[in-house]
Structure formats: C-alpha cells, structure tokens
Amino acid sequence: MKPSIVLVGRPNVGKSTLFNRLTRTRDALVADIPGLTRDRHYGHGRLGSKPYLVIDTGGFEPLAKDGIMLQMARQTEQAIDEADVVILVVDGRIGITPLDKEISRRLRQSGRPVFVAVNKSEGMQHGLVIADFHELGLGEPVAISATHGEGVRALLDLALLPF
Numbered sequence: 001m002k003p004s005i006v007l008v009g010r011p012n013v014g015k016s017t018l019f020n021r022l023t024r025t026r027d028a029l030v031a032d033i034p035g036l037t038r039d040r041h042y043g044h045g046r047l048g049s050k051p052y053l054v055i056d057t058g059g060f061e062p063l064a065k066d067g068i069m070l071q072m073a074r075q076t077e078q079a080i081d082e083a084d085v086v087i088l089v090v091d092g093r094i095g096i097t098p099l100d101k102e103i104s105r106r107l108r109q110s111g112r113p114v115f116v117a118v119n120k121s122e123g124m125q126h127g128l129v130i131a132d133f134h135e136l137g138l139g140e141p142v143a144i145s146a147t148h149g150e151g152v153r154a155l156l157d158l159a160l161l162p163f
C-alpha cells in the first residue's frame with residue numbers, strides 16, 4: 001500500500017502549491033473522487049522507488065455559513081484519520097497564529113505522525129523562521145518554499161522515512 005500524506009493548515013499558507021509540487025503537476029493528476037467531499041484532492045507522487053499518495057485538504061477554509069471547526073470536523077479529520085503521515089503547513093512570513101495552535105492541538109490528539117512545514121521561507125534565515133513554530137509541540141519544523149521548491153525534498157525524505 002502506498003503511504004498517504006495529508007496536507008493540512010489554515011487558508012493561504014500554501015497547501016495547494018505544495019500539493020502541486022509533491023505531485024509535480026499543476027492539475028493533470030489531480031482528480032476529485034466522486035462521492036468524497038469536494039474540497040479534498042488526491043494526487044500521486046514518487047520519491048525514488050517510493051510511491052505515495054497526497055491529499056490536499058480545503059477543510060480549514062471557512063465557508064460563509066459554516067464554522068471553521070465544523071469544516072475541520074467533517075472533512076479534514078476524516079482525511080487525517082485515513083492518513084499515514086500529516087504535513088501541517090504554516091506561513092513563515094506571518095508566524096504562528098491561534099488557528100495554527102488549535103489545528104496543532106487536534107493533530108496531537110490524532111496520534112498521527114505530523115511534520116510541520118514552515119512555508120514561504122525563501123530568502124529567510126531558516127533557523128529564525130522555524131524558531132517560533134517549536135511552540136506547536138509537533139517536533140522540529142522544516143523550512144520550505146513551495147513556490148521555489150526549497151526544502152521540499154528534505155521534508156519528503158523525513159515524512160517517508162518509515163515507508
């Protein structure tokens with residue numbers, strides 16, 4: 001079985017950009033699977049001889065009439081439950097937010113292995129940019145730039161190490 005990697009995080013942190021990077025496509029391999037919630041996207045990638053599945057969640061994106069935690073409960077928590085690995089994407093330019101902390105708390109409860117990807121870190125000092133995010137209590141954060149591709153290989157190496 002291919003390990004599945006689910007991308008979670010608050011809106012605008014770069015989940016979909018990272019998804020495209022991990023699946024090496026803009027959208028060619030992205031397909032909505034009928035019967036599943038519309039905001040979950042699945043794609044395939046490969047690291048050396050290791051194939052993997054990536055799931056891009058839109059589950060934290062607030063809709064007009066639904067609370068954000070309701071979205072999370074309905075969609076993203078299901079994706080997390082089905083995942084072998086979770087990547088929590090955060091924004092290194094904005095820093096830690098209350099929603100990052102809330103999502104982290106839920107992720108710790110899930111018992112899934114979680115890696116924190118500190119995105120948008122191009123041109124920034126990696127040591128500084130990750131420092132804040134130790135507070136999330138999810139281990140050593142990894143600085144990445146989804147648009148530039150920096151750090152993505154290192155993140156994937158870590159996430160797929162047990163597989």
Ligand code: GDP
Nearest residue numbers: 011012013014015016017119120145146147148
């Ligand atoms: P999502 O809502 O988490 O899926 O975020 P998106 O992937 O849609 O990206 C939100 C915005 O952040 C877009 O304008 C992206 O171009 C931008 N973005 C994503 N990754 C990076 C990055 O590594 N560096 C910078 N500077 N911007 C990024």
Ligand code: MG
Nearest residue numbers: 015016057058
């Ligand atoms: Mg998105």
